[in-house]
Amino acid sequence: MQLALYRYSLPFRQPLMFKRERLANREGLLVSINGQWGEIAPLPGFSTETLAEAEAESLACLAALSRGEKALPTLPSVQFGFDCAQRSWPNNLPAPLPSYPLLQGSPAALIQSLPTANWQASPPSRLKLKVARYAMEEELALIEQLAARLPTTKLILDANGGWTREEAQRFCERLPLKQIDYLEEPCATFADTIAVAEATGVAIALDETLSRREEWNYHPQLKALVIKPTLIGSLSACEALVQRARADNLRVVISSSFESDLGLRLLSRLASVWAPDEPPGLDTGHWLTERVTTETGEMMTESLHCLSNMENSA
Numbered sequence: 192m193q194l195a196l197y198r199y200s201l202p203f204r205q206p207l208m209f210k211r212e213r214l215a216n217r218e219g220l221l222v223s224i225n226g227q228w229g230e231i232a233p234l235p236g237f238s239t240e241t242l243a244e245a246e247a248e249s250l251a252c253l254a255a256l257s258r259g260e261k262a263l264p265t266l267p268s269v270q271f272g273f274d275c276a277q278r279s280w281p282n283n284l285p286a287p288l289p290s291y292p293l294l295q296g297s298p299a300a301l302i303q304s305l306p307t308a309n310w311q312a313s314p315p316s317r318l319k320l321k322v323a324r325y326a327m328e329e330e331l332a333l334i335e336q337l338a339a340r341l342p343t344t345k346l347i348l349d350a351n352g353g354w355t356r357e358e359a360q361r362f363c364e365r366l367p368l369k370q371i372d373y374l375e376e377p378c379a380t381f382a383d384t385i386a387v388a389e390a391t392g393v394a395i396a397l398d399e400t401l402s403r404r405e406e407w408n409y410h411p412q413l414k415a416l417v418i419k420p421t422l423i424g425s426l427s428a429c430e431a432l433v434q435r436a437r438a439d440n441l442r443v444v445i446s447s448s449f450e451s452d453l454g455l456r457l458l459s460r461l462a463s464v465w466a467p468d469e470p471p472g473l474d475t476g477h478w479l480t481e482r483v484t485t486e487t488g489e490m491m492t493e494s495l496h497c498l499s500n501m502e503n504s505a
Contacts, residue, residue: 192224192502194223194499194500195223195500196222197221197496197497199220201218202481203216203479207478210235211236214235219451220242220498221451221483222253222276223276229276230271230275230453231269231271232268232449238448240266246498249269249273250498250499253499262277267424270424271425274427275426284463287462288462290471292315292318298332299329302332302336317346318345318346319347319472322348323350323353324353338370344370345371350374350375350376350378363377374396375398376397377395381397388410389412395413396444397413398417398419402422409441413439413441414441414442415436415443416436416441416443416444417444418445419447420445421447429461429465443469444469446472447473449478449479450475456484459471459473
């Protein structure tokens, strides 16, 4: 059995904010089990575990495998990485649908730099925008501009639970609802999110509620489950959410957490299996200036920091 663990650090094009934490680099781990790879990349501000904790558990799991025992990780990012590295992937997966674009940054800067000229001929069917980060008036002005310039594009808004019930309600009352695909997690609690949906008529999606494994129930204005496997952890837990979504006739969107190009490729495969008819939310790779694989998918281990590399006869 061949076992290896590497660490990567990939620079962002510009520093990004994650729950008030400013990051210049994306750091994570890559695990290899008999030549099959997985990514372990807790996202600061969103994951419950740190990278140091994930590294310690990953090394312990590899040591268990080297002794012929089972690896039983408990941290979500480590569960995801080890599950991917040991998964029996189906052959001939269909190509996933293209990801929808993600806009992130200050409304003033985005209004200045909107690449709508490139989209006039073939505007994206969906466009995702982070909200609840800047002044509400500025964000609403940006949404108004997007709606006017891209009348056939549906807007996905993601608040990351950043508003109180009253703030979210005030925001939603001024939205062009016909052009809003859905609003992800306007409030920190499921009860507040549902109250906002009922008061304003906005369609909603769940994201952090799923990653935190909190209780939720079906509601007519709940349209989609945004599944982030890196944060949820085990692929069986993700599959259970996919089954529940199908039972309730909800859309499933497989979404990234700023993983490396390897992680994005793994998520793209999962999207092909779990949500072949839904464009995934994987448009985060362009924020990174470097890669861990070649264009043809070969690992560039020489650019990574090796933490463990072992071989045994188990």
